[in-house]
Amino acid sequence: MLVFPNAKLNLGLYITGLRPDGFRNLESVFVPLPWSDALEVLPAAKGTETTLTLTGLPIPGEPATNLCKKAYELLAADFDLPPVQMHLHKDVPIGAGLGGGSADAAFALKALNTQFKLGLAPEQLESYARRLGSDCAFFIHNQPVFAHSRGDMFEELDFALDLTGTPCLVVYPGLHISTAEAYARVVPRAPRHDLRQSLREPMATWRDTVSNDFEEALTPFYPVLGDIKQQLYAAGATYASLSGSGSAVYGLFPGFSEVPDLTWPAGYTVWSGQL
């Protein structure tokens, strides 16, 4: 079975408090971004080892610590799974705030559930996904949603947020920002705005009312993040922001038939397309 784990963008992100488990509570709206890895899961012969081979962008750490492998082990602890051969082709940058590794994990859970007819409902898959990482659960339903708690609990949006077809440019400056480091730099506080209220309004107002707490905390250390955002606005973006804990910055260009063709320094990776 071949699946294509896509990335996500955060529309606004407020870090509201430190939790007793050491994680932070947050509020954000997650939307799928069609920038994808490719993951193949094939049954392997009985008595062989489960394997994971990798191509594409290098992933730090041993393959044994890869979230695809962890997803397999999590289900193998509860179900009589045969060994599998997995292959991951990595295209979504790591340490980018795009949730790429989390998507791989969630799509591995979904693929194993389908391939081996485990019969897990989406809510059960979500609870397995939560055990692999805060962002993972989102990728089970993979639909625009308001996220809270650790970023792993969801409420449906009670207004139409249809960004389908919106031209989008995502710029990754080649800077791996670890999620833990990024959180350590933010002091939790009350949300600056009511996110769901802000997102109901026309996108032109979001620049003043939809923000990401990581952006304010990280830009003094990584001024390039501010430079990219400024360039996206100068090119005509209606809204631009850091995604998640960075370092990817995205711009939305509704009203453009195509995303403007901008030039970026060597070492940057750019994705453009429609949401």
Ligand SMILES: C[C@](O)(CO)[C@H](O)COP(=O)(O)OP(=O)(O)OC[C@H]1O[C@@H](n2ccc(N)nc2=O)[C@H](O)[C@@H]1O
């Ligand atoms: C920044 C976001 O991408 C926003 O969607 C996510 O919150 C990150 O989620 P993630 O990459 O799945 O993160 P995890 O693997 O669960 O946690 C990595 C580290 O980030 C910090 N962390 C993560 C999520 C959260 N709500 N509070 C935290 O403090 C913790 O130090 C944790 O050890």
Ligand SMILES: Nc1ncnc2c1ncn2[C@@H]1O[C@H](COP(=O)(O)OP(=O)(O)OP(=O)(O)O)[C@@H](O)[C@H]1O
């Ligand atoms: N399939 C995978 N893809 C990417 N990273 C993985 C994967 N499996 C395990 N990892 C580990 O996760 C780390 C990346 O996590 P990190 O949270 O920094 O970045 P991220 O995947 O871009 O996620 P986020 O968007 O949530 O910040 C890597 O250093 C790597 O060791």
